Amino acid sequence: MIRVRNLVKTFGSFAAVDNVSFEVAQGEIFAFLGPNGAGKTTTIKMLTTMLKPASGDIELDGLDVHRQQTEVRKRFGIVFQDPSLDGDLTARENMEFHGILYHVPQKLRRQRTEELLKLFELWERRDDQVKKFSGGMKRRLEIARGFLHTPKILFLDEPTLGLDPQSRNQLWTHVKQVNETEGVTVFLTTHYMDEADRVADRLGVIDHGKMVAQGTPKEIKENAGVESLEDAFLKLTGSAIRNENAGSADALRQFARMWDRGKR
Amino acid sequence: MNVIYILWLREMKRYVRSRVQLMVSLGQPTIYLLVLGFGLGPVFQRAGNGNYLQFMAPGVIGMTILFASIFSGIGLLWDRQFGFLKEMLVAPVPRLQIMVGRTLGGAMVAVIQGLLVTLVCVVAGFRPVNWAIAALALVFMILIAVVFAALGVAIGSSLQDMQGFQLIMTFLVMPLFFLSGALFPLKGLPKVLSLVTAIDPLSYGIDGMRSVLLGVAHFSTVTDLVVLAAVGSALLVVGAYCFSRIEI
Numbered sequence: 007m008i009r010v011r012n013l014v015k016t017f018g019s020f021a022a023v024d025n026v027s028f029e030v031a032q033g034e035i036f037a038f039l040g041p042n043g044a045g046k047t048t049t050i051k052m053l054t055t056m057l058k059p060a061s062g063d064i065e066l067d068g069l070d071v072h073r074q075q076t077e078v079r080k081r082f083g084i085v086f087q088d089p090s091l092d093g094d095l096t097a098r099e100n101m102e103f104h105g106i107l108y109h110v111p112q113k114l115r116r117q118r119t120e121e122l123l124k125l126f127e128l129w130e131r132r133d134d135q136v137k138k139f140s141g142g143m144k145r146r147l148e149i150a151r152g153f154l155h156t157p158k159i160l161f162l163d164e165p166t167l168g169l170d171p172q173s174r175n176q177l178w179t180h181v182k183q184v185n186e187t188e189g190v191t192v193f194l195t196t197h198y199m200d201e202a203d204r205v206a207d208r209l210g211v212i213d214h215g216k217m218v219a220q221g222t223p224k225e226i227k228e229n230a231g232v233e234s235l236e237d238a239f240l241k242l243t244g245s246a247i248r249n250e251n252a253g254s255a256d257a258l259r260q261f262a263r264m265w266d267r268g269k270r
Numbered sequence: 271m272n273v274i275y276i277l278w279l280r281e282m283k284r285y286v287r288s289r290v291q292l293m294v295s296l297g298q299p300t301i302y303l304l305v306l307g308f309g310l311g312p313v314f315q316r317a318g319n320g321n322y323l324q325f326m327a328p329g330v331i332g333m334t335i336l337f338a339s340i341f342s343g344i345g346l347l348w349d350r351q352f353g354f355l356k357e358m359l360v361a362p363v364p365r366l367q368i369m370v371g372r373t374l375g376g377a378m379v380a381v382i383q384g385l386l387v388t389l390v391c392v393v394a395g396f397r398p399v400n401w402a403i404a405a406l407a408l409v410f411m412i413l414i415a416v417v418f419a420a421l422g423v424a425i426g427s428s429l430q431d432m433q434g435f436q437l438i439m440t441f442l443v444m445p446l447f448f449l450s451g452a453l454f455p456l457k458g459l460p461k462v463l464s465l466v467t468a469i470d471p472l473s474y475g476i477d478g479m480r481s482v483l484l485g486v487a488h489f490s491t492v493t494d495l496v497v498l499a500a501v502g503s504a505l506l507v508v509g510a511y512c513f514s515r516i517e518i
Contacts, residue, residue: 054360056518079362090353094284106276107361135287 007032007159007191008053013062015048022048024215025062030208032158035185035192037206039199041243045215046195047087050163053193054084067158080108083152084161089144093137097128097147100136101154108155115154122150126180142173149177153184160184162194166201174198178205199236209235213243273363274371281342281375285382295338299330299387303394306453319455327388327396328407328479329452332414335384336450336472339415340443342376343422343509347429356518369513373423373506377415384411398483406482413498414475418446420505427512446472456488471501 008030015023023045030036040046051057053064055075064071069078091100098119105115123129126146136144145165152160162181166174178201185192196202202209203223211219211226219226219242223235230238285291307323314322349355358368388407398404425438449463450472459467467473478494481487487494 056360076362079360084360086353086356088353090357092354093352094287103276103280106272107363
């Protein structure tokens with residue numbers, strides 16, 4: 007479903023993604039792990055047409071991501087690291103908006119909106135403005151929205167960041183459920199190793215822009231000769247703390263989050 | 271078409287729901303109208319220029335549309351901050367449609383505000399010379415709204431953060447307003463000032479409204495129409511270009 011070959015992205019002389027190759031099969035849940043600044047988000051951006059690679063090929067569902075951009079965009083859903091909902095609109099309106107952007111016919115749109123909002127336990131709040139939602143509810147709504155146009159692949163970029171264990175648990179249960187019933191391929195990134203261990207069929211570990219390990223959680227633990235995925239991760243990527251290069255976009259995001267909190 | 275519609279609808283819904291925005295958008299012009307209209311009225315009259323409220327009403331309507339439309343475009347900055355821009359930009363639709371929908375929505379909201387302020391002006395005592403011809407003012411309102419909504423989109427696409435917003439406000443939006451002849455007649459100005467006012471697109475919008483509402487024009491109704499239409503088309507192209515280059 008996803009095929010990446012020799013992917014490279016450089017910013018000036020810095021190689022954010024350095025010759026990365028991997029494949030994700032249809033229906034698989036693939037977790038992409040790595041320390042801050044390892045190249046996870048850059049990779050997701052390239053996979054989802056938002057960023058042009060310096061070199062290398064990306065195929066999604068047999069389509070070239072950069073030459074067949076519009077076709078590719080119909081085939082995936084994405085939940086970004088930061089919220090991307092319109093707080094002034096209601097949950098249902100956010101879904102409706104998304105459905106129209108993705109050309110989902112009206113009848114199907116209504117039907118799926120109802121199904122998904124019920125599944126993600128938001129149906130009772132469907133006509134409330136999203137700015138009144140809690141962090142967990144917003145995340146759930148974003149994921150429900152990502153599934154609306156029946157994508158073949160769903161990208162989740164740190165979907166559980168900042169959620170309490172209850173919400174995280176519930177969120178993964180829902181994602182697994184849709185993965186099983188609709189056969190959606192899921193590509194996710196997370197910093198919570200227990201989640202990756204529990205949810206993912208296969209993992210890829212990236213560090214300094216290079217893929218340092220790939221395989222099932224079991225294989226990765228065995229190869230590293232340790233008990234937990236957390237230990238395997240630390241062994242693979244070292245325990246030094248990374249400084250993420252915070253640009254103006256990150257500063258903006260922080261501001262937006264503060265603002266968001268203030269309004270709640 | 272659906273995409274343009276939904277973006278337009280979003281702008282409308284956001285406007286109707288934001289009561290604060292609604293109040294501010296009507297309150298500010300009302301204050302200008304009442305304070306300046308009645309405050310400077312006697313001086314204006316003594317200078318032999320006639321009734322200041324009559325003169326100023328089209329200016330205040332133009333100001334309302336200017337602010338509303340340019341801010342709707344710059345609102346892209348908010349969409350960027352709150353992440354909604356990404357949702358729009360990864361969707362499988364041409365960016366041009368998104369830009370057009372957003373611009374039309376913003377322009378429409380601005381025109382509605384302009385009409386509401388027109389109502390306020392009439393309540394305050396403003397009377398057009400000929401009501402039938404006065405309806406043509408709507409054409410100018412729409413043109414002003416499109417010109418500045420497109421300019422707003424161009425700016426909103428290029429700005430990265432809120433600091434830029436203050437700069438734009440101080441060095442672009444306020445001068446556009448003050449140099450448009452909204453508050454003072456354009457004739458008999460010092461050379462430099464008359465040159466600057468002649469390159470401000472809003473001058474033509476307000477002059478056009480005066481020409482149909484009051485029957486007096488500094489340029490001419492046709493000049494006003496042609497200039498606004500030309501500037502509007504050019505800015506739509508520029509806005510679409512800037513929007514197509516946004517990176518997230």
